[in-house]
Amino acid sequence: xxxxxxxxxxxxxxxxxxxxxxxxxxxxxxxxxxxxxxxxxxxxxxxxxxxxxxxxxxxxxxxxxxxxxxxxxxxxxxxxxxxxxxxxxxxxxxxxxxxxxxxxxxxxxxxxxxxxxxxxxxxxxxxxxxxxxxxxxxxxxxxxxxxxxxxxxxxxxxxxxxxxxxxxxxxxxxxxxxxxxxxxxxxxxxxxxxxxxxxxxxxxxxxxxxxxxxxxxxxxxxxxxxxxxxxxxxxxxxxxxxxxxxxxxxxxxxxxxxxxxxxxxxxxxxxxxxxxxxxxxxxxxxxxxxxxxxxxxxxxxxxxxxxxxxxxxxxxxxxxxxxxxxxxxxxxxxxxxxxxxxxxxxxxxxxxxxxxxxxxxxxxxx
Numbered sequence: 121x122x123x124x125x126x127x128x129x130x131x132x133x134x135x136x137x138x139x140x141x142x143x144x145x146x147x148x149x150x151x152x153x154x155x156x157x158x159x160x161x162x163x164x165x166x167x168x169x170x171x172x173x174x175x176x177x178x179x180x181x182x183x184x185x186x187x188x189x190x191x192x193x194x195x196x197x198x199x200x201x202x203x204x205x206x207x208x209x210x211x212x213x214x215x216x217x218x219x220x221x222x223x224x225x226x227x228x229x230x231x232x233x234x235x236x237x238x239x240x241x242x243x244x245x246x247x248x249x250x251x252x253x254x255x256x257x258x259x260x261x262x263x264x265x266x267x268x269x270x271x272x273x274x275x276x277x278x279x280x281x282x283x284x285x286x287x288x289x290x291x292x293x294x295x296x297x298x299x300x301x302x303x304x305x306x307x308x309x310x311x312x313x314x315x316x317x318x319x320x321x322x323x324x325x326x327x328x329x330x331x332x333x334x335x336x337x338x339x340x341x342x343x344x345x346x347x348x349x350x351x352x353x354x355x356x357x358x359x360x361x362x363x364x365x366x367x368x369x370x371x372x373x374x375x376x377x378x379x380x381x382x383x384x385x386x387x388x389x390x391x392x393x394x395x396x397x398x399x400x401x402x403x404x405x406x407x408x409x410x411x412x413x414x415x416x417x418x419x420x421x422x423x424x425x426x427x428x429x430x431x432x433x434x435x436x437x438x439x440x441x442x443x444x445x446x447x448x449x450x451x452x453x454x455x456x457x458x459x460x461x462x463x464x465x466x467x468x469x470x471x472x473x474x475x476x477x478x479x480x481x482x483x484x485x486x
Contacts, residue, residue, distance in 0.1 A: 131225055131247030138241055142449050152444070155468045155476055156451040158287065158314075158424050160345030162397065164380070165390035168346070171383035175376050183375040189382040193338075193353055196385065197325050203358040204328075206365050207373050207381075211313065211339045211352030216242045217367040218335065218354070219279065222307050223248040227278040230269060234262075234456060236287045236311065249276070255289065257457040260416045262289045262426075266297040273304060280304075283311040284324065288453065288464050290314075290420025292322050302331040310336045314422035316343035317395055325355055332357040342423055343394055344384045349377040398423050401467045408477040412484050416461075423467045426453070430461030432484045439463050442483045448476055 125133070142156045154161075164172070190202035199205065208214040215238055223229060225247030231239045233252045243250045253272050256263040269280065280301055285292050302308050308331070310324045315338065327334045335356040341347035351373065354361065384390070405425055406417055414431025429436055440450045440463050453462035465476060 129247070132245055135244055142451065146449055151447065153448045153468055153472045153475065155466045155472060156449045156464070157347075158342060158422065158466050159347050160342060160394060160398075160423065161467065161469045161472065162345050162394055164345055165384070165387050167387045167390065168380050168383045171379045172349075172376055175379045179375055181375065182371050183373060183378055186373060186378050189378055189385070190353075192382055192385050193355070197320075197323075197355055199325075199328070199355060200358065204355055204361055206354045206356075206361050206368070207378070208352050208354070208368075209372050209377075210341065210350040211311070211337045211354075212238050212242075213350075213372060214337050214352050214354050215239065215309075217364055218307075218309060219243060219246055219248070220367050221364045222278045226276065228274060228276040229279045229281065230272050230277055231281050232264060232269060232283075232286070234286075234288055234453070235281075235283050236313075239281050248278075251277070254456075255286075260418075262291070262418060264291075264293040264297060266293070266300055269301060270304070273306065277306055279307045279309060281309040281311060283313070284322070285314050285318065285421040287311075287313065287422065288424060288426045288451075289418050290422045290424065290426060291418065292318075292421060295322070295324070298324050298327060302327055302334050305333055308334050310334065312336055313339045314342055316391065317398055317423060318421045328356055332360055335360065340381050340384055343391060343398070344381075345394060346377070346380060346384060349380055351377045351381040398467050401470065401473050405465065405467070405473055405477060409480060412481060415484065424451075424464055425467075426462065426464050428459055428461045429463065429484070430459040432461070434484055435460045436463035439480060439483055443476065443479050446475070446479045448472070448479060450476070 146152055146154045186207050187202050190205040193205045194201050219242045223246045227248045228251050229243045229248055230251045233254050240250050251272050253268045256265050315323050325336050335354055337354050339352040416428040418426045437452055440452045443450045451464040453464055
């Protein structure tokens with residue numbers, strides 16, 4: 121008799137459930153300051169809370185397909201209508217649906233690294249091959265390498281994904297480089313999770329009307345501050361969106377997050393307030409920690425900042441460990457570019473940012 125493991129598809133064998141240790145730690149010890157997961161430190165606006173309360177009272181009913189919120193998203197992005205929009209339980213689910221639509225075992229997905237880990241996770245469960253193209257570490261910058269991305273393309277390449285601004289480096293790729301990749305005709309996903317912090321001037325949504333292979337993803341987890349409600353969306357050519365939407369699990373977005381999302385999208389004043397706060401705090405942290413001799417920081421257009429402490433003689437893990445002793449959770453970063461000095465800070469409250477700056481300065485002065 122066969123054992124149950126013999127029935128698993130071979131490509132998922134050995135893959136473990138994704139667990140985020142720093143988030144688990146934060147929930148176990150809620151006295152720790154959460155400065156590690158690119159969350160928004162500001163609670164949802166009053167209008168969002170009102171929507172949550174209103175629709176919680178009818179949570180006994182199934183949600184609809186989100187035509188109103190999809191229409192609002194289309195309007196905000198100058199798209200024709202809700203048929204250009206697909207919504208999901210966070211962009212993590214959006215990537216799962218896109219990857220399922222284009223990848224099968226043996227196909228290749230190209231990502232630019234360092235980048236968001238979900239691309240790799242959802243690629244692995246489909247038995248596809250991940251092709252990681254490293255950014256160029258030059259001077260005190262991590263630069264996009266479009267030539268290398270294009271060179272990495274093979275007949276098996278079925279998706280190319282770029283985060284813009286990139287997580288964790290915080291910088292943008294130039295429009296001309298997006299066009300060079302889009303011209304290949306391969307499904308091209310642009311992750312704009314942090315675009316609101318810079319405004320929409322550098323968004324690649326404009327390319328959708330020119331290229332049917334371009335898809336743009338966004339989330340309400342960052343600037344809108346709704347990470348715990350799980351709401352993301354994808355923008356694209358209506359025919360492409362319709363086909364990918366065939367992978368949707370019915371009622372994948374619940375009634376409460378759907379209407380909370382609509383309230384958040386309509387509450388432009390609250391969004392502007394959060395953006396203004398974030399960008400002022402980014403400037404403060406960069407100004408303060410730029411004074412540390414040997415510390416390299418990468419200017420960020422998101423709500424996080426990547427650092428390389430190699431020049432200080434400290435490792436990133438040492439800084440993260442010391443910060444935790446002082447009550448702050450920072451984000452460790454794997455060794456890369458022959459440096460073990462990398463770590464990342466998420467913007468917290470004003471008080472948290474002051475504490476983090478003090479702690480990092482204190483440790484690096486030792």
